Amino acid sequence: MSAPRRTLPALLAFALAMTCTAAEPAKRPQTMQEILDASTPSDWREPDPENILYLELDSGRVVIELAPMFAPRHVANVRALARAGWYDGLSINRSHDNFVVQWGDADGGDPDKARPLPDTVEDRLPAEFARPADGLAFTLLPDHDGWAPQAGFVAGFPAARDPRAKLAWLTHCYGTVGAGRGMEPDSSLGNELYVVIGHAPRQLDRNITTVGRVIKGMEKLSVLPRGTGLLGFYERREQTVPIRAVRLASEVPAGERERLQVLRTDTATFEALVEARRNRRDDWYLRPAGHIDVCSVPIPVREAPTE
């Protein structure tokens, strides 16, 4: 940990922001909406259908973008499980207030009743808690993080980085999806998945494998009744929430796919958005914070324009 290296840039960015504001009282900086309205098509990307997972519930579809660059082995397993229809008919078994919602095989703990994994799935995976930072375009946040030496964004995902250890990882923010594990670090297979539904549990960072992020439909998961059992698990089978199917977008007919675009995080537009959120100028705000944490930065998602 090196305080000066890590803190001074943030302080300078802060001071600079303050100076600019003071220097140009007349010109009101743009709001996030104004920045998005002025965005160009090249500011947006359409995720690869091989990286898009549809979680189909009775309440509708939840869309997850997978992050193979951070957990290639786990994402390969999740894809294989989805292709085999393995998750279909399973259920959401845990809803832990201000923490996570988790789905998988409710009988997974019982060797006699557990749903067998298809041959296309690896039954042993290495922990993928972090990866080499080299080769990743990392958009650095100007502000001090505290949970990590650096925080920012990689390919549209909130992430953190340790320049000395030369490692990067996805941060646990609202909507982050991870692979549940037991006591052993390498006990996750991607057949048990969880999503963060509360205040960012950053203490999980680098303690468990993260595989992606919900980009649409979070409100279908965040409102599920909380489980009253240990760790928020449902106590009775009839309380669990059925999963109709989990499909890769690439396996779904084109006409049934979402046409979503995610704002690129390596653009001047996103940089302006971050600054607009660090120092909110919406007329309602009297005191811009001059700061933001990686989990408070929205990563906009929109329907692909039809023209």
Next chain:
Amino acid sequence: MSAPRRTLPALLAFALAMTCTAAEPAKRPQTMQEILDASTPSDWREPDPENILYLELDSGRVVIELAPMFAPRHVANVRALARAGWYDGLSINRSHDNFVVQWGDADGGDPDKARPLPDTVEDRLPAEFARPADGLAFTLLPDHDGWAPQAGFVAGFPAARDPRAKLAWLTHCYGTVGAGRGMEPDSSLGNELYVVIGHAPRQLDRNITTVGRVIKGMEKLSVLPRGTGLLGFYERREQTVPIRAVRLASEVPAGERERLQVLRTDTATFEALVEARRNRRDDWYLRPAGHIDVCSVPIPVREAPTE
């Protein structure tokens, strides 16, 4: 902003924690549960019934502890509104995913239909965004905050402080309750209340008046279906969630009161709890964070022991 003063203690605390661990591999530090199990009666406090608000819903009771030391005028209004039964029969009108749930008079915007305020309520209040830090026992977190010069706890509430401006305020964490306002800073009266149900929206700090914190029943608010209107407001009246009643505990017969105790935040027990959460030693954790943010520190609440 003064980086060294603010950041070095955190780094030293971190280094120290690491050293201790390396030096004493045999002795496992206590977990939060072990610390709570070893707590003494004096570590706990029973909130003043004058500061406890019961929000009665069809799904059950939500318990809110009011913080008059931070917003005396607003808390006085909330008490008067509860005593007059003003909130009874009104509704929860907003459920904004990863942000807030809000209740009040759905007709409040219509002068002809708005429920009139009782004479015992002030119809004009000053903004109470912050208060003098002097006279407050402030339990300082060892870690850098970023949103404020200092973060910690005051009388069992997550809070922040600016030593140079000599001001303190409640931080917006999961469960924090505030008084909705319009564009004018002094347009809140306590008749429109919101509670944070997502990642801490710290950008609201010092931009709106906070009045307390939910200490029981958050899961009854956090699961409410999200509103599909602007800002998460319900679009149709039948979607709103009825409020049976809002009562001060002091107005409720003793037999119908909750008997809750909240862990004191100015004790060695709480200090140990904070350290146990900064460096999780539960066997499941492989990499203690050596850090925590003010909204990630649990403030334990329990039923008062019967002996």
